[in-house]
Structure formats: C-alpha cells, structure tokens
Amino acid sequence: xxxxxxxxxxxxxxxxxxxxxxxxxxxxxxxxxxxxxxxxxxxxxxxxxxxxxxxxxxxxxxxxxxxxxxxxxxxxxxxxxxxxxxxxxxxxxxxxxxxxxxxxxxxxxxxxxxxxxxxxxxxxxxxxxxxxxxxxxxxxxxxxxxxxxxxxxxxxxxxxxxxxxxxxxxxxxxxxxxxxxxxxxxxxxxxxxxxxxxxxxxxxxxxxxxxxxxxxxxxxxxxxxxxxxxxxxxxxxxxxxxxxxxxxxxxxxxxxxxxxxxxxxxxxxxxxxxxxxxxxxxxxxxxxxxxxxxxxxxxxxxxxxxxxxxxxxxxxxxxxxxxxxxxxxxxxxxxxxxxxx
Amino acid sequence: xxxxxxxxxxxxxxxxxxxxxxxxxxxxxxxxxxxxxxxxxxxxxxxxxxxxxxxxxxxxxxxxxxx
Numbered sequence: 001x002x003x004x005x006x007x008x009x010x011x012x013x014x015x016x017x018x019x020x021x022x023x024x025x026x027x028x029x030x031x032x033x034x035x036x037x038x039x040x041x042x043x044x045x046x047x048x049x050x051x052x053x054x055x056x057x058x059x060x061x062x063x064x065x066x067x068x069x070x071x072x073x074x075x076x077x078x079x080x081x082x083x084x085x086x087x088x089x090x091x092x093x094x095x096x097x098x099x100x101x102x103x104x105x106x107x108x109x110x111x112x113x114x115x116x117x118x119x120x121x122x123x124x125x126x127x128x129x130x131x132x133x134x135x136x137x138x139x140x141x142x143x144x145x146x147x148x149x150x151x152x153x154x155x156x157x158x159x160x161x162x163x164x165x166x167x168x169x170x171x172x173x174x175x176x177x178x179x180x181x182x183x184x185x186x187x188x189x190x191x192x193x194x195x196x197x198x199x200x201x202x203x204x205x206x207x208x209x210x211x212x213x214x215x216x217x218x219x220x221x222x223x224x225x226x227x228x229x230x231x232x233x234x235x236x237x238x239x240x241x242x243x244x245x246x247x248x249x250x251x252x253x254x255x256x257x258x259x260x261x262x263x264x265x266x267x268x269x270x271x272x273x274x275x276x277x278x279x280x281x282x283x284x285x286x287x288x289x290x291x292x293x294x295x296x297x298x299x300x301x302x303x304x305x306x307x308x309x310x311x312x313x314x315x316x317x318x319x320x321x322x323x324x325x326x327x328x329x330x331x332x333x334x335x336x337x338x339x340x341x
Numbered sequence: 342x343x344x345x346x347x348x349x350x351x352x353x354x355x356x357x358x359x360x361x362x363x364x365x366x367x368x369x370x371x372x373x374x375x376x377x378x379x380x381x382x383x384x385x386x387x388x389x390x391x392x393x394x395x396x397x398x399x400x401x402x403x404x405x406x407x408x
Contacts, residue, residue, distance in 0.1 A: 122406070126408055174385065237382055
C-alpha cells in the first residue's frame with residue numbers, strides 16, 4: 001500500500017509531507033456530472049482523506065460519453081449519480097472516505113453540509129450560474145476556498161477563489177447571466193471537460209498541500225477546437241463594496257428573495273419554476289436553439305413550448321417556466337438548468 | 342485594424358472601434374466577459390467608451406455555465 005502514492009510523493013512540490021496533508025483533508029464536490037466525476041476520480045486516486053459529492057440527478061445514456069465514473073449498467077438502472085459515483089470511487093481507492101449525498105445543492109442543503117462536514121475546499125462541478133452564486137456566498141461566509149470550472153462545446157474556463165484574498169465570483173460577474181449555452185443545447189466534447197478538470201485538480205492539489213504561492217492566480221480559458229487560450233490576472237477586479245465578499249457582505253444569494261422558487265401544480269402533473277430575478281428572454285432565439293437540436297417547438301408572442309421526451313418545457317418571456325409531465329421538483333430543476341443554463 | 346487578441350493577430354472590420362463593438366463582433370455582447378486591454382482590465386460600464394487602436398493587445402475570457 002505504501003507504493004500507492006510513490007509517484008506523487010516523488011514529485012518534489014508534494015513529497016511525503018504533502019501527501020500526509022492531502023490524506024488529512026476533506027474536499028466537497030458540488031455536482032457529479034462530467035466535471036464532478038473527473039475531479040472526484042483524480043482526487044480519490046491522489047489519496048484525499050475524505051470526499052463528499054452532491055448531486056440531484058441520475059445516470060442517463062447521454063452521460064456516458066464524458067462522465068467517466070459511470071457505466072452502461074448505471075444508466076440502465078438509472079442510479080442516482082452520487083450513488084453510482086461512490087460505488088466506483090470505493091473500488092478505485094478504498095482508503096478514501098466517500099460520502100454520497102443525493103440532493104439538490106440549494107442554499108439550505110449547502111449551508112448544512114458545510115457546517116456539518118467543514119470541507120477544506122469546495123470544487124464547483126455544477127451546470128448553472130445560480131448554484132455557483134450560492135457556492136460563492138457560502139464560500140465567502142465560511143471562508144472556504146472554491147474552484148470554479150465550467151465548459152461547453154470545446155470551450156472551458158477555470159479560476160480558484162480564495163475568500164479574503166482574490167476577488168469573488170460576484171466581483172467578476174456582477175450579475176447572473178441569462179440564457180447561456182449549456183452542454184444540452186450546444187454539446188460538449190470530453191477533452192474540454194478533461195482540460196477544465198486538469199486546471200481544477202492542479203489548483204486543488206496546491207491548496208491541499210498548502211502551497212498557495214504556486215496557485216495560478218489567473219482566470220484561464222481555452223477553446224480546444226479553435227485553438228485559443230487566454231489568461232487574465234483579475235486581482236484588480238476585487239470590489240470593497242461587493243455584497244458577497246466586501247467589507248459589509250450580506251451574502252445576497254443565501255437570502256430567500258434571491259432563490260429560485262418552485263411549486264408543484266396540483267392536479268396538473270407539472271412543476272413551476274420561477275427564477276429570483278426577472279429575466280428578459282428573446283423567445284425566438286430560444287426557440288431556434290431548441291429547434292437546432294431537432295426538438296419539436298411551438299412559439300407564440302408570450303411563450304415557447306418544447307417537447308423533451310416525456311416532458312414539456314414551457315418558458316415565458318420573464319424566465320418563468322412550467323415543466324409538464326412531472327411532479328418531481330428535482331427532475332423539473334434538472335430539465336430547467338439543462339436547457340436554460 | 343489589427344489587434345492581438347488572446348495572443349493572435351486578428352484583423353477586425355473598420356466598424357469595430359470600441360471594446361463594446363469588439364465583443365459584439367465576436368457575438369460575446371450578451372455574455373459576461375472579462376476584458377483586458379494592454380494589461381488593464383476594463384470595467385463593464387466602460388466598454389462603450391473604451392476605444393481600440395491598431396496593435397492593441399486584448400485578452401477576452403467569457404463565462405460559461407456548463408459542466
């Protein structure tokens with residue numbers, strides 16, 4: 001067993017001392033999709049002490065092209081991703097304590113997990129901006145470093161946020177973008193995932209061995225198909241009056257008003273999703289995006305309706321959505337974020 | 342004019358005069374991006390007023406949500 005980490009210990013910046021630190025640390029991964037499974041496998045193989053992975057979704061056939069911990073068997077059984085991930089990770093490295101949480105990473109759940117398990121770092125492997133804003137506020141409030149990673153198509157982006165030191169996600173974005181492309185609307189190739197995973201895991205290892213001065217410190221992005229790469233030092237974007245990380249932080253994304261509201265519509269087999277902030281969708285653009293994927297759509301001046309398998313997603317101009325064909329809020333949220341970002 | 346965008350020399354059409362125009366040219370105007378011009382980050386509210394000159398070095402990173 002002592003051979004297990006020998007090659008990692010031979011790497012001078014880690015060494016035996018670094019390996020001991022890694023094995024005493026706890027990492028929380030939010031999301032068990034492409035980025036989540038990639039990060040989880042790498043960190044479990046690296047011998048992190050404990051890993052908690054949170055996901056609300058189950059394994060589907062369309063996941064297998066890039067979500068590296070899952071097999072056909074998992075898709076056939078529609079196993080929850082967190083459960084299927086744990087099963088595989090336990091076999092990869094039985095020394096690591098792996099906790100699987102099948103749940104929506106909402107404010108309450110995230111604050112609970114963080115208070116209870118006190119993770120050393122949080123890895124973002126979610127598929128939407130809203131959850132990232134929640135992770136950012138939780139990370140700022142409890143002063144936990146977190147590593148942003150995202151990808152779509154052949155493009156990817158990553159940055160390590162250190163509360164109190166770097167700007168935060170809210171400093172950089174200022175607002176939650178609407179209607180961005182998602183892996184379910186614009187596709188995704190696995191090397192883009194793996195590249196983001198590589199950036200995230202490298203920064204995670206530096207943090208785990210407490211080698212902060214080696215952190216990249218730059219917002220990095222790449223496009224593996226158009227062969228572009230960019231990196232920007234963003235220190236100067238840190239805002240003293242930022243509501244998430246400034247001197248008088250209020251953590252706005254943890255408040256009730258800023259949360260997405262959901263409701264099961266009785267007797268209609270439908271779930272309503274109402275985003276916290278009103279959005280202004282270009283319905284025609286949205287309809288074209290759906291039509292490009294061969295999904296049957298209907299559009300009128302007020303809404304777009306699109307059939308997705310057994311369900312139907314109806315989006316109003318202000319971002320409110322109805323998901324027909326389910327009473328399950330988790331399932332409805334999954335569909336909403338997949339197609340609307 | 343010619344700009345060095347993300348390390349590559351790129352010729353942009355004459356009508357592209359500002360950071361705002363450049364983002365629109367690359368269809369990034371509806372996305373949230375961080376723009377660095379000759380080593381300085383340009384605030385979002387300054388995009389329209391910030392003029393570009395031949396040979397400027399521009400770095401653009403736009404945010405995506407997938408994962």
